[in-house]
Amino acid sequence: MAFLKVKNNAGSALASAINASATSLTVVGGEGVKFPGSNFHISVDDEILLCTARDDDIFIVERGKEGTTAASHNAGAAVQLRWTAGYVEELQGATADLQSDVSDLQEKTSLIDRTLAKAYLSSAQGELYSGVAGANNPRVELDTIVFNYGDCFQTGDWYGQEGNYLQADSNSDATHIRDADANFPAAIRGARVRWASNAQGTLNTGEGYVATRDSASQLTLAKVSGSDFAPSYYYWIRKAQYVVPFDGIYAFMFQLQYPTARDGKRYGIYIFVNGVQIIASLFHAGTANMMRIVHNGVLMLNQGDIVTMHGYIGDDTQAGLSYGAGEGNSCMAAWCLKRL
Numbered sequence: 001m002a003f004l005k006v007k008n009n010a011g012s013a014l015a016s017a018i019n020a021s022a023t024s025l026t027v028v029g030g031e032g033v034k035f036p037g038s039n040f041h042i043s044v045d046d047e048i049l050l051c052t053a054r055d056d057d058i059f060i061v062e063r064g065k066e067g068t069t070a071a072s073h074n075a076g077a078a079v080q081l082r083w084t085a086g087y088v089e090e091l092q093g094a095t096a097d098l099q100s101d102v103s104d105l106q107e108k109t110s111l112i113d114r115t116l117a118k119a120y121l122s123s124a125q126g127e128l129y130s131g132v133a134g135a136n137n138p139r140v141e142l143d144t145i146v147f148n149y150g151d152c153f154q155t156g157d158w159y160g161q162e163g164n165y166l167q168a169d170s171n172s173d174a175t176h177i178r179d180a181d182a183n184f185p186a187a188i189r190g191a192r193v194r195w196a197s198n199a200q201g202t203l204n205t206g207e208g209y210v211a212t213r214d215s216a217s218q219l220t221l222a223k224v225s226g227s228d229f230a231p232s233y234y235y236w237i238r239k240a241q242y243v244v245p246f247d248g249i250y251a252f253m254f255q256l257q258y259p260t261a262r263d264g265k266r267y268g269i270y271i272f273v274n275g276v277q278i279i280a281s282l283f284h285a286g287t288a289n290m291m292r293i294v295h296n297g298v299l300m301l302n303q304g305d306i307v308t309m310h311g312y313i314g315d316d317t318q319a320g321l322s323y324g325a326g327e328g329n330s331c332m333a334a335w336c337l338k339r340l
Contacts (some may be wrong), residue, residue: 005036005253010081014044015057020070025049025059032057035081041065044073045080107309135138152334158191158239159184165199165234174228177235186275187306189213192238192320193221199234210237213275242332244305249298253333255279256311269295270310294295298337307334 012031027035035042038053042061047070050062058080063070066086115308157180160166169178176192188210197204206226210219221229229235244250256269271279281295301307309332 001261002039003094004087005038005040007034007036007040007081010035010040011140012079014075014077014079017075020063020073023061023063025061025073025079027057027059029047029057031133032059035059040088041084041086044077045071047071047073048084048086062161065068065218087237102335140184142144142329151241155240156238158188158237160234160236162236163200165194165196165201165236167199167232167234167264168229170232172229172233174223174230175221176214177221177229178217180217183216184213185216186213186249187241187305187308188219188237188306189272190310192240193235194238195220195227195229195232195233197227197230201236204230204329205232208242231338240308241333242307244303244307245299245336246303249300249338249340250334251335252279252297252299252307253280254293254295254297254309256309267293267313268311269293270309271295271297273299273301275308277308282315300340 012034015026015028018025020314030087035054038051040051041052042049042059046068047063048065048068049059050065051059052062053060057214066084114309166179166182172178177195182329189212191210192207192211194205194207195200196200196206204227206223206229208221208223208225211222212220215222223229228279252271254269254271256267266268267283269279269281270277279295279297281293299307
């Protein structure tokens with residue numbers, strides 16, 4: 001912004017009288033140089049005037065500024081460049097603009113800090129893949145955070161916790177967790193589940209993942225290992241997800257690695273938003289070797305959306321497969337490209 005100009009000890013007197021409608025005035029000869037060349041306020045009696053241009057001792061002026069009233073002034077009346085409210089208000093406005101700019105910069109910095117995040121899995125996660133059935137999509141657990149700005153990546157306990165499982169309803173069965181008090185969200189699809197016949201999680205244990213979320217009180221299970229789920233059993237569900245901090249356009253990078261890929265089998269990455277499949281990247285293994293799948297995607301997301309990563313194992317017949325520990329060594333990264 002163009003600030004009003006100032007100059008120390010700027011003062012003179014009217015060389016001749018002016019009326020209330022005059023648009024120029026003349027100060028004492030040779031004293032005009034005491035004032036700036038343009039864009040400054042002067043005070044004559046009780047009136048404040050804006051000088052838009054000065055030609056030596058002649059000032060071109062706009063009358064009645066800063067709430068004052070244009071009036072007639074006699075020759076010899078003092079003409080002074082005073083510290084007025086207008087100068088203070090300019091500084092206040094500039095300070096407010098600066099604060100706004102700083103806030104905008106902080107917001108942009110926060111945009112980076114809160115959304116530039118990356119997480120890797122530990123190889124122990126591969127235990128979940130032992131005995132995985134084809135055509136299923138177990139969620140990839142984000143167990144080991146390499147670096148994480150903010151709290152957008154959420155991992156850990158969701159329902160229950162280790163050593164203190166929640167009890168399902170008595171009408172649950174081998175393939176369903178029913179819990180009228182749970183309020184399961186759509187994004188729970190694919191989440192890792194452990195269960196047992198006691199709350200400590202030590203008896204008749206089993207493990208799998210959420211195949212589908214049927215309702216807020218019912219989940220369909222896909223067992224991976226151990227005992228079947230049963231009525232009134234206890235369960236513990238883990239979360240591994242990216243929670244969108246604000247509306248925006250996001251870029252994601254996903255990588256899923258299968259160290260012991262089998263010849264002729266299909267492997268893939270499935271990305272879900274709020275439990276709905278959005279991105280799928282499927283590969284066919286031509287040789288019995290390591291399979292590493294990398295996929296990128298750009299999504300327009302809303303604040304609170306939950307992004308999860310799933311792995312796919314199957315073949316043309318969707319037959320069940322069996323893999324050992326160490327499968328699914330994976331990573332997921334997210335960036336906000338533009339806030340909406």
